Amino acid sequence: MSWTYNPALLGNVTLYGNPGxxxxxxxxxxxxxxxxxxxxxxxxxxxxxxxxxxxxxxxxxxxxxxxxxxxxxxxxxxxxxxxxxxxxxxxxxxxxxxxxxxxxxxxxxxxxxxxxxxxxxxxxxxxxxxxxxxxxxxxxxxxxxxxxxxxxxxxxxxxxxxxxxxxxxxxxxxxxxxxxxxxxxxxxxxxxxxxFAFPLTQNGSDANMSIATSVLIFAATAMGLNIVVGLAGLLDLGYIAFLGAGAYVGAMLSESAFATIDWKPPFIIVALIGALFAALLGLIIGSPTLRVSGDYLAIVTLAFGEIFRLTMFNLDGNNGPDLTHGPNGIPAIPELNFFGFDFGATHAFFGVPITRFANYYFLLLLLIGFIILVFTRLNNSRIGRGWIAIREDEKAAEAMGVNVFGLKILAFAGGAFLAGLAGTVKAHQDVSVTPDQYQFLESAFLLAAVVLGGMGTVGGVLLGAVILKLLPEKLRFFADYRLLLFGLLLVLMMRFRPEGLVANRRRQLEFHDDDEALADEVEAIHTEKVT
Structure with missing residues (x-):
């Protein structure tokens, strides 16, 4: 049946017997x-x-x-x-x-x-x-x-x-x-x-692959935050600073004519240095502040994120040493080149053009695989069980002999390490690094991805990152209403599914402890998995 007589609506559904x-x-x-x-x-x-x-x-x-x-x-x-x-x-x-x-x-x-x-x-x-x-x-x-x-x-x-x-x-x-x-x-x-097959479906589309690489960088960073928030239960509102730290290290050690450090090591060394520098920042900010918790910890981490951004502004040669060129940032960062493979060039794979963004997409997939491996190994280890105990009840965990402060520091440093690793790749993929890229709103979106997808899970965080990074790119026609839509989405999620889109059964029971049917179902599913 026809839905409208106006062909401009819904892609022309004005005909009978010819569905749109x-x-x-x-x-x-x-x-x-x-x-x-x-x-x-x-x-x-x-x-x-x-x-x-x-x-x-x-x-x-x-x-x-x-x-x-x-x-x-x-x-x-x-x-x-x-x-x-x-x-x-x-x-x-x-x-x-x-x-x-x-x-x-x-x-x-x-x-x-x-x-x-x-x-x-x-x-x-x-x-x-x-x-x-x-x-x-x-x-x-x-x-x-x-x-x-x-x-x-x-x-x-x-x-x-x-x-x-x-x-x-x-x-x-x-x-x-x-x-x-x-x-x-x-x-x-x-x-x-x-x-890995996804770029082959895009027929060399730079626009879609650019979105895909942004999603993967966002997802890799969110996985690091998942250690801090999802496993250890530490509310971090300045996490984007660790991504920025890795990006600035990658830019300053790059072959760019605007780089401020003369040493130009191979990218693998640069990535390791960027990750370690971000982890060091995690230790510096964590040591004096992790003795507080809850709202106070959130305020301190929020302040740290802003301090990092303003510091990058001030390292311009006037207010401090010229390391970042201030608000101008470090532009003209060259493409990565591994063993003669130029990430900036277009290659052909079975007749399908693999463009610049597709090249970085494959590299980021490998990075995501490494981060998932690290996360799952930690989650299933004694360290992961200690983090979960701290998240559930810090006082009880300490009474049972868990090294609460040490595990908190490790969570901060480990999550920062993974974010810094992703930041070094982001610097080359974006070609430039500026302080405005690392504002508080980005930290808020990262946290929203973890909460929306499901804290402490791998698939949930990846899904949350895809939703919160992909939809803004595809919904640009809503202009200023995009944030309103995301706010409405989060409100609905917190009302009807507070445990996230992909939540483990423990989290479901925490949020729905009065649901006897759910408890019985969880027991039945657990029994089925064991048998």
Missing amino acids: TVQIYLLVMALMALFLLLIRKGPLSRLGRHLGRQTGLRALGIGITLYLVIAVGASIALTDDAMLGALDPGVYVGILGGLLVAAAGHLLPTHKAVGERHQRFPAWLEILVVVLLVALALAAAAYGLGIGDPALFVAFLAFVAVIAAGLARGGFFDWLSIVVGHHRTVLLLATFAAA
Whole structure:
């Protein structure tokens, strides 16, 4: 059915029998609703008994209704067409259908898989599901970045959110967590294979690969902050200073004509020096301040971030030694060159052009892999358990013999080390370094990525970094309203899912300790993983 008689709205959905992109999204959601209904009352009901607590029909129905409202509202706002009369019956029929699906999900009795064994399939089939989901995520990322129309991009985001909500409420992710627990190596290899294949899907697009490299730098820095905030529970509001420290070291030791240090070691040495210098700053700021906690620690770290930025301004030769050229920064930083491989040149791989940003993207992927390895090893070690004990109850941890102050210092220094390592790469990727790049707002976004994604998790922080770095680039058409949208997103997250998008079960129970069904489900899932 036609949704509007105005072809400027929603990519021209004025025709009958010829669905547009946003209508295809709605058809996919309708097919998913049919599937969820069949696994609740139909030939697939045996599968539904083992997928989770609810069918997700109600969430999907509400999502379909909101999808139509958001898609139409965004299109009308972006085209300056305030006339709701431009809508044809197709929109109202779709809204009615969404309400009917929600009503069906509400009226059907919910089913709980508590106490039952979650459905297991042959190993090859589970591995195939994991690989297909990773491939689907790669295809969705490539498709989403290729959308140029603002209204269509908003509609695509709403479509992904509705599908994810329906699957989550339908218990699919609970089942998937058990499958992934048995095939972690497969998931890790498939994820990195998809990540390395991502530039091949962009056909040499510098714009999309520039966004991708920014996301990876942001994600690498957020992983370091995850040690400080997610594991040790230390609120750091000046963490961006450690990224800046690494970047300035990389710039001052580079081959730039504006570099202020004559020594020009190989980049591997520069990266190590930048990381160690950032770790040293972590020790300097941590030693006198980690004896305070809570709000006082947040204020001190906030002040440290501002002190670092102002210091970079003052090292201009007038107010101090000329190390950073003050507000002008250090420009003209040359491209990296490893064993004759020029990161600034375009290379061909199976006929696909690999541009400058794609070259840095591959390097940053290797860096992300190293950071994830360090984080997971620390998290699963005695040190990680000590950090978690400090986060849960510092006094109790100290009473049990945990070296609280030493572990706090180690968390600060370790997180700063990883941020400084990422900063040395960022200096070459950005070509220049200036103090304005390291403002408080960047620290706030890093913290938001950790909290939004899920503190103490790897996948959650990576997802949070992607959301908070990718969406501002794709939502530039909202101009000054971008921060308002992110603020609204965080408020909704803290209200409905305070543990983050990807949270471990411990965090879920901390925030939902009165949910007996969740406690029973966690026990059932844990038993399934053990067996």
